[in-house]
């Protein structure tokens with residue numbers, strides 16, 4: 001492509017409304033423009049990068065035996081009512097109504113549509129397993145769209161859905177996708193990890209997120225320095241501590257203490273001269289409309305996702321003042337487990353605690369000398385807290401590292417959640433009617449491109465890895481008014497195009513400095529500079545965007561060298 005003919009509006013100034021480097025660079029490099037909050041247009045350079053990712057995804061999905069379909073973006077509400085998500089999904093679901101007053105949504109995901117399709121078309125075990133995928137636009141009315149296409153409202157996703165006859169088959173399908181995702185993200189040149197992720201009440205270790213390591217990542221993750229354990233922080237497990245034998249003679253007698261206006265852990269510690277490790281926080285939650293008290297040591301933080309999974313409820317939120325006073329008979333700040341009028345669950349951190357301080361369920365009172373077993377009836381002890389730096393690996397006891405990541409992909413074992421709700425059955429070998437076992441697998445296409453830039457940039461701009469680069473090479477004649485330079489440039493351009501190399505010829509009548517700056521900004525991996533001095537010796541220069549290395553090569557060799565470099569780089573990522 002000739003630069004002079006390209007629609008490539010690069011910008012010198014850093015845009016003020018962009019927070020992360022990928023968003024800034026995508027705007028500056030003329031890849032992207034905002035239409036409305038969280039809704040973007042891809043310009044030619046941006047769209048080429050998108051297509052590169054799509055093609056890598058497509059190749060690996062096909063290789064893994066998945067088949068491409070293309071499902072409607074607009075979905076009738078009836079399907080969502082069948083699955084129960086029309087009410088569950090909340091405000092992220094963009095709903096619309098047609099001229100006949102029928103309700104629809106713009107698909108934020110496609111479990112309903114695919115389940116309905118497969119339910120109607122597949123009848124027997126002979127037609128299974130199947131894995132169907134699409135690359136399509138989704139809409140989620142995100143509460144806070146940000147970071148450009150990293151978290152937008154309209155975005156491209158590859159979503160795949162597998163259907164199997166049994167658990168064993170579903171496990172095989174899941175593994176295939178897990179392996180394909182590893183290949184995809186390796187080919188994108190990422191430093192990434194697959195981490196165990198929360199899979200809600202469906203349970204098991206059946207959900208993994210693929211995280212690109214980046215300081216700006218929205219997700220916190222942990223990984224063990226000794227074994228392979230890696231998890232999203234919200235899922236990171238804490239091993240159940242051994243229970244140390246207790247001598248009940250050491251139990252103190254309960255003592256109610258007047259603690260006027262003392263509510264927070266810090267205030268309690270100061271007032272009673274104890275450490276947070278000796279105090280228990282009693283947090284009241286509303287779990288599917290039922291109040292539950294969760295107990296945790298004063299210095300720990302509750303993990304609401306773990307609590308939700310432990311209780312097996314659909315929704316969880318901190319209880320309001322009304323509920324608190326109903327179950328504790330006191331205002332907020334004095335809740336305690338003794339005599340509380342709701343179920344009580346306790347974090348493992350309580351297992352070996354003795355004689356601790358709790359709220360008194362009475363305004364301005366706390367209680368000292370509390371002991372579980374004797375004073376409090378605990379429904380369950382469970383892992384309910386957020387892992388912290390001092391914790392160790394739940395698998396091997398090794399040291400745990402914390403990092404931030406960008407979730408680019410997610411593989412998820414759905415089980416029979418949708419096939420049961422929507423009655424997707426098949427006739428098995430034994431003649432029995434069974435529900436299909438499903439899995440779903442997503443990759444954010446735009447987020448992958450953005451994550452790639454987060455990991456590959458410098459002060460001058462983007463540094464594309466070859467497989468995602470919108471073009472492999474840019475040819476920069478330093479002065480197009482010099483006939484010799486211009487002719488050589490045209491010549492190399494034509495030859496490289498013939499060889500299938502994706503190349504830009506910067507044929508603009510601009511100063512060399514301007515051209516170099518743009519080439520660096522848009523991040524093309526290889527630049528061929530054609531200047532009078534080296535051409536007089538029959539040479540041109542090849543510059544690597546990544547290493548900055550410049551190499552003078554004979555004109556007649558440049559074509560072969562470039563082809564070789566491009567192929568090598570693409571192959572290296574393929575692994």
Ligand code: ATP
Nearest residue numbers: 149150151152155157407408409410442443444447
């Ligand atoms: P997140 O926790 O980041 O909101 P999610 O769990 O809602 O993600 P999934 O429903 O698993 O995401 O969607 C599959 C993939 O789609 C994600 O791994 C991510 O790459 C991408 N994705 C999800 N939401 C967005 C968004 N708002 N903008 C861009 N990509 C997104």
Ligand code: MG
Nearest residue numbers: 092140142151
């Ligand atoms: Mg989301």
